[in-house]
Amino acid sequence: MTNAADRSGVPLPRYFDTASAEALHPAARQTLLAALDQGYADPRRLHGPARSARLLLDNARAVVAECLGVRPDEVSFTSSGTEAVHRGLLGLLAARPERGDRVVLSAVEHSAVVHAATWRRAEGHVEVGVDHLGRVDPDAVAEAARQPEVGAVAVQTANHEVGTVQPVAAVAAALDGVPLVTDACASMGRLPLPEGWSVAAGSAHKWGGPAGVGVLVVRKGVRWTTPFPSDDRVDERVAGFENVPAALAAAAALQAVVGERDEVNARQTALVDRVRAGVAAIPDVEVVGDPVDRLPHLVTFSCLYVDGEALVDGLARRGFSVASGSACTSSTLEPSRVLAAMGALTHGNVRLSLTRDASADDVDGFLAALPEVVAAIRADAGL
Known part of the structure; x- marks a missing residue:
């Protein structure tokens, strides 16, 4: 499953950074x-x-x-x-x-x-x-x-x-x-x-x-x-x-x-559960945060031996807009204080947060692209 594409075959961008800003309702x-x-x-x-x-x-x-x-x-x-x-x-x-x-x-x-x-x-x-x-x-x-x-x-x-x-x-x-x-x-x-x-x-x-x-x-x-x-x-x-x-x-x-909260939350919770399970299957990837008592639309994970900026760029080339680094200072990609306080990996992290209309196809496209992006970055690093 891949992200939707325009007539030239270039993947259309899928915005997965609503924890920073949601599109105008x-x-x-x-x-x-x-x-x-x-x-x-x-x-x-x-x-x-x-x-x-x-x-x-x-x-x-x-x-x-x-x-x-x-x-x-x-x-x-x-x-x-x-x-x-x-x-x-x-x-x-x-x-x-x-x-x-x-x-x-x-x-x-x-x-x-x-x-x-x-x-x-x-x-x-x-x-x-x-x-x-x-x-x-x-x-x-x-x-x-x-x-x-x-x-x-x-x-x-x-x-x-x-x-x-x-x-x-x-x-x-x-x-x-x-x-x-x-x-x-x-x-x-x-x-x-x-x-x-x-x-x-x-x-x-x-x-x-x-x-x-x-x-x-x-x-x-x-x-x-x-x-x-x-x-x-x-x-x-x-x-x-x-x-x-x-x-x-x-x-x-x-x-x-x-x-619309109850309906949207239930749908986003199921989609994030799908992301958490798919991401956890990738070698040397840690999914962080409470798996149950959490915001319904958000999931963060860290990839060992992978640079966060490279992950963001690689996923953007596949049509997915995500965040990395500290949510407070993501423009500088500084290590996350939150992840450090939790004792989690502070590098190679991705925060994905879904839009109201995110679909199972969007999630499946992301889960298909992510392992390839991670593998390519690790290969470039000689790992």
Whole structure:
């Protein structure tokens, strides 16, 4: 089985990097085009166009809240998932200076979390290790959080590189009054939010919304204050002119994704299981991450004696767009912090993440191409 080809016989590209960015969902595209004509005005003003923009913004907030199972007044729109992570974590620390500004975080958090913790207190955060599946131990997190000057704990909802779902609710239950921020950028829309967190962050382009829209959720009653200069906007938790059409499009995409979640997740889970089994049959290849309790669309594996960049290039020539290296710094193909923390191979790794419409033929084509690409690279290296 091979990937589909155009009339010249060149394989058509198959995009398998949705963990980085999902293509715009049809619901988002339709909503965005319509909202561009109605949501251009400043929602703070009192004239008619501004009232229309404010109505659209409030509607976007209400839709996102319903999809996530939270209150509309807990939802804010930021310029990215990274900004949502930064504001969420740093806002918790700024609101409780008496507790201290050290952050306890898992060793597999996204770089956005690490950078925010370091920016607040250089070399002051506490990393908690993970097991070979990439999962953190709730008791270990709770023990670390008892150290002096710990002001917040950060545990992601699911890992962005290997897909392993984290025990956020169990971590929250083990903590003694320390607020918990969860980076849900990789899972928002695909999985329900867990229980127990104080702040959550999401990124619209991960679920098929427009790029440049993040979601910050701060639970009612949580002590949080803006860690950056204030702005006289509609929402005191963010700064700058809201991109109202993009926020509404992001909400429409999230609503559509949540509505089709059960069917899409079941189909993608079966396809990823197929990939995991096929990849594991290749000599000297290690499939990483939890095989069951994971994101439905994502799988990562590492190939011994193979360069990651060469793998990406070889698969691209066969028509498959995949990721390699750290998901945080893939442009430089630096070794993955996540894989290192898990004790897995950090070179020759591939992260494959499926689109909503990925088929069994696509997966079979990938599984047919991969062994040939790996064998060719190893042969070129004299192995």
